[in-house]
Amino acid sequence: MINKTFAILILLFVLNCKSTQNQEKMGEQDIVLISKGNLYGSGEEGIEKQNSVITNDSDWQDLMARMNSVNKISGGFSESEIDFSKYRVVAVFDEVKSTGGHSIELDIASNSENIEVNISHKSPEGMATTVMTQPYYIVKIVKNDLPISFLSAKN
Secondary structure, eight states, X not given: OHHHHHHHHHHHXXXXXXXXXXXXXXXXXXXXXXXXXXXXXXXXXXXXSEEEEEXXXXXXXXXXXXXTTTSOOGGGOSOXXXXXXXXXXXXXXXXXXXXXXXXXXXXXXXXXXXXXXXXXXXXXXXXXXXXXXXXXXXXXXXXXXXXXXXXXXXX
């Protein structure tokens, strides 16, 4: 009787425990920074505030063309040819800002269920230049079947 009760308690415990997936920061070999910085076209590039996952060359070429529509930004990319059979591109754009000094930082971690992209928005402290900017951050990550979720925090 005690063994049956013990077995039932263990079974109930296992079934009621929430999964505690360990979040692991993705390794440097899994993430490659393509570019981060600011667009300076006062929004003329037509890129809305967005978090995007790009999975094909057509969408990637379209994004680069829009980014280059005012200033040739892609010339400073670490790479512009992406093998989409092996990688996905994560592109985060903030809204157009009326001053300089704004930036975005990404912290990317994964577990067995998803990839989390934590976005930190940095604002200038003190005086800032009076130029319109739009912060962005673009990386490529190793392709897998895990969904990507975006979490945002203001700093």
